[in-house]
Amino acid sequence: MHSCALCTLGKAYSGKVKGVTLSLKKSEAVPIEVDGILPESVLGKGPVEIASFKVFVGNETADLGDVFEVKYEGDEALIFEGELKHVKGIGEGMTSGLIMVNGDAGMHLGQRMKGGTIVVNGNLEPRCCCEMSGGTVIVKGNAKAMLGSPLPGNSKGMRGGMIMVFGSVGNRVGEGMRRGLIAVTGDAGDFAGANMIAGTIVVFGKLGLNSGGGMKRGSIVSIGGTDRVLSTFGYSCLYSPTYLKLYFKYLRGCGFPMNDEIFNGLYRRYVGDMSSLGKGEILTLENS
Amino acid sequence: MIYNGVNVEDTYAEAFSMWGSRLVVTADTPEWAMTAAVSATGFATSVIGCGCEAGIEGELNSTQTPDGRPGTSILIFGVSKSALESQLISRIGQSIMTCPTTACYNGLDEGEQIDVGGKLRYFGDSYQSSKFLDKRRFWRIPVMDGEFLVEQKFCVKKGVGGGNLLILAKDVTSCLEAAQRAVKSMKKVSGIILPFPGGIVRSGSKVGSTYPFLNASTNVSFCPTLKRQVKTSLSEEVNAVYEIVIDGLDEKSVRDAMGYGLLAATSCNVISITAGNYGGNLGQYKFYLLEILKNM
Numbered sequence: 038m039h040s041c042a043l044c045t046l047g048k049a050y051s052g053k054v055k056g057v058t059l060s061l062k063k064s065e066a067v068p069i070e071v072d073g074i075l076p077e078s079v080l081g082k083g084p085v086e087i088a089s090f091k092v093f094v095g096n097e098t099a100d101l102g103d104v105f106e107v108k109y110e111g112d113e114a115l116i117f118e119g120e121l122k123h124v125k126g127i128g129e130g131m132t133s134g135l136i137m138v139n140g141d142a143g144m145h146l147g148q149r150m151k152g153g154t155i156v157v158n159g160n161l162e163p164r165c166c167c168e169m170s171g172g173t174v175i176v177k178g179n180a181k182a183m184l185g186s187p188l189p190g191n192s193k194g195m196r197g198g199m200i201m202v203f204g205s206v207g208n209r210v211g212e213g214m215r216r217g218l219i220a221v222t223g224d225a226g227d228f229a230g231a232n233m234i235a236g237t238i239v240v241f242g243k244l245g246l247n248s249g250g251g252m253k254r255g256s257i258v259s260i261g262g263t264d265r266v267l268s269t270f271g272y273s274c275l276y277s278p279t280y281l282k283l284y285f286k287y288l289r290g291c292g293f294p295m296n297d298e299i300f301n302g303l304y305r306r307y308v309g310d311m312s313s314l315g316k317g318e319i320l321t322l323e324n325s
Numbered sequence: 326m327i328y329n330g331v332n333v334e335d336t337y338a339e340a341f342s343m344w345g346s347r348l349v350v351t352a353d354t355p356e357w358a359m360t361a362a363v364s365a366t367g368f369a370t371s372v373i374g375c376g377c378e379a380g381i382e383g384e385l386n387s388t389q390t391p392d393g394r395p396g397t398s399i400l401i402f403g404v405s406k407s408a409l410e411s412q413l414i415s416r417i418g419q420s421i422m423t424c425p426t427t428a429c430y431n432g433l434d435e436g437e438q439i440d441v442g443g444k445l446r447y448f449g450d451s452y453q454s455s456k457f458l459d460k461r462r463f464w465r466i467p468v469m470d471g472e473f474l475v476e477q478k479f480c481v482k483k484g485v486g487g488g489n490l491l492i493l494a495k496d497v498t499s500c501l502e503a504a505q506r507a508v509k510s511m512k513k514v515s516g517i518i519l520p521f522p523g524g525i526v527r528s529g530s531k532v533g534s535t536y537p538f539l540n541a542s543t544n545v546s547f548c549p550t551l552k553r554q555v556k557t558s559l560s561e562e563v564n565a566v567y568e569i570v571i572d573g574l575d576e577k578s579v580r581d582a583m584g585y586g587l588l589a590a591t592s593c594n595v596i597s598i599t600a601g602n603y604g605g606n607l608g609q610y611k612f613y614l615l616e617i618l619k620n621m
Contacts, residue, residue: 197457278472285393
């Protein structure tokens with residue numbers, strides 16, 4: 038059950054990717070917005086043309102070549118390098134291809150992304166992958182608050198695709214999530230999956246407080262358990278869900294840590310949120 | 326042609342195009358996966374009387390199944406897509422969903438898709454829920470030991486039904502021994518099933534009958550008891566005939582299985598091996614015995 042995204046990922050991990058590298062020349066506090074600098078718009082073009090693309094630096098426009106050093110080695114991927122914490126909108130609206138980020142990435146990475154793969158070899162700032170509807174984002178570090186959440190003023194968050202975080206995530210991960218999968222090897226902050234409509238969040242560490250508050254449907258799975266399940270959730274039963282084995286086998290293939298206890302263990306099922314539709318669930322591994 | 330002292334007739338098996346599907350049934354133990362598979366493929370020897378032809382393709386270990394549990398692969402064939410869809414819904418719903426700890430997944434990567442889990446889900450009485458992983462949708466149906474997980478879409482593709490071998494021997498014992506050895510050998514080939522009990526048919530049929538209400542009847546020319554009464558295909562010394570019918574997901578699988586069957590049967594104490602056909606006017610596929618044997 039390995040998707041093309043994972044094949045691409047394997048290639049990316051092997052270090053054999055030859056692409057267009059954008060190295061940030063100078064790290065500044067002024068945000069740089071690179072929305073529109075995507076594999077589908079950049080790859081296949083020459084370095085001079087790429088360098089002439091426009092980006093926002095603060096409230097002014099600048100040539101991409103003024104902010105990033107452009108190096109062309111091939112057309113397999115778009116690679117960002119440097120201190121990218123203030124570089125916003127990497128892969129925003131992306132539909133295909135591969136982006137690799139070597140360093141910490143700024144806000145709005147993968148926002149409204151529809152397809153393709155983003156691999157981040159670093160940490161993520163808040164509000165990344167908001168309202169994404171397809172594709173895969175792999176983070177080899179931690180992600181801050183509101184990963185896969187709705188944009189301000191909207192109610193629906195992630196609508197499809199997959200986010201894999203090999204680290205911990207902040208508050209409100211998967212808020213308003215409607216479809217898709219978020220998997221986290223570490224812990225999750227408070228309000229994970231709040232107002233969730235559907236989809237799946239798997240946290241191999243511990244869940245924060247008030248997870249699933251207001252959720253209608255969907256699944257929040259925690260291997261490390263949680264200190265408190267909201268009182269608007271009811272304990273349902275102790276069982277070993279078959280669908281989780283399906284997810285775990287898939288995630289194991291993606292490099293998530295798995296042991297027999299996680300794979301075949303019993304899970305406590307809490308259903309809720311009864312203050313909403315009440316068809317969601319929180320599953321915690323027994324004895325966690 | 327005489328091969329290994331056995332007369333292999335210069336003839337062909339005439340086979341038909343059928344729609345085929347592969348189901349992967351998993352359960353907590355291999356025994357329960359097999360129990361579900363046996364039930365789901367029961368009473369499915371011939372489309373004429375059962376609505377479909379089904380059989381167990383093989384056992385699967387935990388690395389070969391989507392959910393990492395032990396499983397069984399089964400193949401089900403029907404005469405049309407709609408007939409097959411109806412059979413899948415009935416058999417998964419009645420034989421697999423009802424069996425403890427099971428789940429059921431599509432086992433084909435190619436072909437046209439039919440909706441199975443999407444219809445079975447209504448058994449959940451509005452408490453069913455779906456999961457979407459890696460472009461595949463699964464339905465979780467609440468049942469009394471937890472949940473029955475079933476994939477929404479199953480692929481169906483054009484396959485081959487009715488490949489066959491007829492083994493002729495001097496008595497039942499030697500004929501059955503040869504047929505059993507052939508079946509064992511043919512089961513090594515993936516993508517095929519032998520839908521009859523133990524893979525062997527004793528009541529081979531012909532098209533039509535003397536009765537207007539019956540569209541198939543006993544194959545009189547291969548019945549030893551009817552020698553001297555009808556135009557027989559059997560020599561004096563033949564007193565028993567068994568047939569092996571093969572359905573496969575593609576032509577090559579059926580051909581390979583027939584080849585293994587021929588090799589195994591010709592190593593036994595039998596008189597002759599032939600195949601059933603209808604003069605070549607009905608089926609889309611012809612499997613020539615001598616050609617198959619030559620390529621083995």
